[in-house]
Amino acid sequence: MAVDxxxxxxxxxxxxxxxxxxxxxxxxxxxxxxxVGVIIRPGVFLTSDNLLNVLTQASITGIIAIGMTFVIxxxxxxxxxxxxxxxxxxxxxxxxxxxxxxxxxxxIGFALLLGCINGxxxxxxxVVPFIATLAMLTIARGLALWMSDKTPISxxxxxxxxxxxxxxxxxxxxxxxxxxxxxxxxxVLLNRTTFGRxxxxxxxxxxxxRIAGIRPGRVIFAVYALTGLCVGISAILLSGRLASAxxxxxxxxxxxxxxxxxxxxxxxxxxxxxxTGTFFGVITFGLIFNLLNLLNMPTEIQGxxxxxxxxxxxxxxRRD
Amino acid sequence: xxxxxxxVLGVALAxxxxxxxxxxxxxxxxxxxxxxSSQAQQPGGVSGRAVKxxxxxxxxxxxxxxxITDNARKEAEELGVDxxxxxxxxxxxxxxxxxxxxxxxxxxxxxxxxxxxGPLTPIAQKAMQAGxxxxxxxxxxxxPTAYRTWIGGDNYGIGKAAADFITNELKCQGNVxxxxxxxxxxxxxxxxxxxxxxxxxxNGGIKxxxxxxxxxxPDKGLQVMETMLQGxxxxxxxxxxxxxxxxxxxxxxKAANREDEMFITGAGGSKDAMNLxxxxxxxxxxxxxxxxxxxxxxSLAKLIAEHKGLSELxxxxxxxxxxxxxxxVTKENVAAVQNLGY
Numbered sequence: 069m070a071v072d073x074x075x076x077x078x079x080x081x082x083x084x085x086x087x088x089x090x091x092x093x094x095x096x097x098x099x100x101x102x103x104v105g106v107i108i109r110p111g112v113f114l115t116s117d118n119l120l121n122v123l124t125q126a127s128i129t130g131i132i133a134i135g136m137t138f139v140i141x142x143x144x145x146x147x148x149x150x151x152x153x154x155x156x157x158x159x160x161x162x163x164x165x166x167x168x169x170x171x172x173x174x175x176i177g178f179a180l181l182l183g184c185i186n187g188x189x190x191x192x193x194x195v196v197p198f199i200a201t202l203a204m205l206t207i208a209r210g211l212a213l214w215m216s217d218k219t220p221i222s223x224x225x226x227x228x229x230x231x232x233x234x235x236x237x238x239x240x241x242x243x244x245x246x247x248x249x250x251x252x253x254x255x256v257l258l259n260r261t262t263f264g265r266x267x268x269x270x271x272x273x274x275x276x277x278r279i280a281g282i283r284p285g286r287v288i289f290a291v292y293a294l295t296g297l298c299v300g301i302s303a304i305l306l307s308g309r310l311a312s313a314x315x316x317x318x319x320x321x322x323x324x325x326x327x328x329x330x331x332x333x334x335x336x337x338x339x340x341x342x343x344t345g346t347f348f349g350v351i352t353f354g355l356i357f358n359l360l361n362l363l364n365m366p367t368e369i370q371g372x373x374x375x376x377x378x379x380x381x382x383x384x385x386r387r388d
Numbered sequence: 389x390x391x392x393x394x395x396v397l398g399v400a401l402a403x404x405x406x407x408x409x410x411x412x413x414x415x416x417x418x419x420x421x422x423x424x425s426s427q428a429q430q431p432g433g434v435s436g437r438a439v440k441x442x443x444x445x446x447x448x449x450x451x452x453x454x455x456i457t458d459n460a461r462k463e464a465e466e467l468g469v470d471x472x473x474x475x476x477x478x479x480x481x482x483x484x485x486x487x488x489x490x491x492x493x494x495x496x497x498x499x500x501x502x503x504x505x506g507p508l509t510p511i512a513q514k515a516m517q518a519g520x521x522x523x524x525x526x527x528x529x530x531x532p533t534a535y536r537t538w539i540g541g542d543n544y545g546i547g548k549a550a551a552d553f554i555t556n557e558l559k560c561q562g563n564v565x566x567x568x569x570x571x572x573x574x575x576x577x578x579x580x581x582x583x584x585x586x587x588x589x590x591n592g593g594i595k596x597x598x599x600x601x602x603x604x605x606p607d608k609g610l611q612v613m614e615t616m617l618q619g620x621x622x623x624x625x626x627x628x629x630x631x632x633x634x635x636x637x638x639x640x641x642k643a644a645n646r647e648d649e650m651f652i653t654g655a656g657g658s659k660d661a662m663n664l665x666x667x668x669x670x671x672x673x674x675x676x677x678x679x680x681x682x683x684x685x686x687s688l689a690k691l692i693a694e695h696k697g698l699s700e701l702x703x704x705x706x707x708x709x710x711x712x713x714x715x716x717v718t719k720e721n722v723a724a725v726q727n728l729g730y
Contacts, residue, residue: 112619115618118618121615125614128607217454218454219451219454220451220606220632220635220660222660234639234643306607309610309639309643310606310610310635310636312606312660314606315450316450316605316632317605317606317607357611357615358618361600361615361616361619362615362618362619364598364599364600366571368572
């Protein structure tokens with residue numbers, strides 16, 4: 069080692085450079101939040117009950133954020149997820165009289181369909197993702213309101229569906245389990261399959277990807293469809309939790325999901341993505357909501373804290 | 389290469405679902421086109437023709453606003469009023485241009501539920517100056533010169549009535565959590581203030597241990613309530629600013645198995661809330677803020693155009709302000725008001 073010959077300051081800098089700052093930012097933030105929580109609300113914050121509550125609350129946005137990670141990996145964006153979530157809830161709700169399984173079929177099928185339309189508009193229609201999904205944002209919200217006649221649909225009869233929303237397996241709420249399962253599946257898909265590598269390749273350099281034999285159109289179509297699928301899963305959990313399908317749910321979920329992906333370390337320009345980071349990003353926002361709520365902080369403070377955190381986290385990640 | 393084929397299958401399945409969904413949607417009742425159908429049947433209108441009322445409200449994106457437009461249509465049809473109804477914008481600037489185009493159609497009376505009172509005040513004043521009386525619903529214009537008559541609910545009264553109900557039920561002793569509407573708007577502020585003023589009579593016996601906004605949305609109501617349940621080990625009552633939002637909170641309380649510990653109250657008077665109140669148990673009361681007020685507004689508009697007063701009153705003219713009481717709805721009287729549910 070060259071420790072003896074180099075001046076100490078340079079040594080410290082060199083060592084600091086080796087520290088993977090990008091990957092450590094969020095875990096450090098999360099640990100800091102937990103410490104703050106323990107100090108301020110001892111006996112309430114750090115209980116398994118409350119932490120599972122955080123995970124459950126994060127699940128709806130979290131599952132969508134996993135899909136969003138793939139979209140952003142290709143250099144795209146999906147602004148429509150919040151509205152598609154509402155439309156999927158209503159599509160399922162219209163089939164509610166045929167039982168829980170038909171509800172789920174309707175919700176997943178409709179979200180997948182709208183995701184595919186996003187994909188087609190972007191690949192086949194050559195509309196830029198921002199505009200294509202912005203259009204879908206207004207279309208899907210309109211569909212949700214029109215299909216429901218602006219009235220929530222009660223799902224109180226659907227016991228299996230409510231089991232998915234508020235049931236527990238071995239003491240763990242089902243939405244939390246589904247979130248963790250989707251996150252693991254997302255990690256495998258991104259890091260251990262050709263599909264994941266292709267998504268990143270397309271986002272990094274589309275012409276190079278094409279020369280390497282990848283057909284970017286197919287990959288891009290698939291990531292929007294995948295996000296639709298994730299939204300469908302979230303729709304099932306949300307409707308189960310609320311025991312009703314409402315056309316006004318999912319307001320601004322797209323921004324929460326995008327923010328979680330970005331503070332996780334996925335580059336908005338594409339070509340670099342991390343599912344683990346997204347998972348931590350979602351948990352970070354979940355903890356902030358939980359903590360500020362337990363402290364009975366006014367909502368404007370929550371907005372400020374969240375925004376400042378996004379700035380700091382992304383600035384630290386972009387340092388070198 | 390296997391993935392795209394799976395997706396194709398998914399699209400096919402989803403297409404089937406879509407067909408099913410649209411079929412379902414089409415079965416739902418279509419909005420009546422009241423505007424045309426009832427023109428001829430008005431004998432005593434303004435110089436022999438039907439009274440023409442122009443109606444502007446924000447886009448009906450949730451139950452209460454939808455009921456507002458529905459009730460206006462229904463009342464117009466019953467009274468034989470020629471109603472020109474425009475809705476659809478959720479920003480004040482958009483509504484201003486909407487009202488401008490309504491004025492150019494020269495209605496006898498203009499009925500406005502403004503998105504925000506302040507920004508719509510100048511255009512309403514312009515209409516009044518042009519000789520078109522304005523009936524103002526719900527959110528009040530910032531100057532009394534902007535309307536001939538205002539009709540609306542009593543937001544402060546909702547908070548006050550809820551405080552009366554909760555303090556009575558709890559005999560002035562207990563912990564209350566409050567789930568508010570959208571932060572920073574007058575509806576939320578008044579419903580909150582009425583409540584805090586109302587519980588003062590207990591001299592601190594009733595404590596608001598937590599208070600958070602959930603934006604009138606059911607999914608946010610669920611999340612906020614879940615976290616409050618974590619933070620508060622003993623809750624006796626939950627005061628919410630809205631029935632739809634309260635439905636989310638109800639689910640959170642049920643999931644935590646703490647239904648016996650507390651009760652919840654709503655506001656507005658939705659059908660779902662009234663059904664739960666009739667069943668008894670967790671959901672114990674709601675306080676009316678009834679969208680029937682738009683029907684009354686259309687009826688007032690007709691009287692103003694015909695230069696008539698309210699027949700039960702001695703005065704020959706329609707009053708300039710009508711504030712509707714925040715009627716307390718409990719299991720005892722729910723049957724009498726259930727028809728007003730939206």
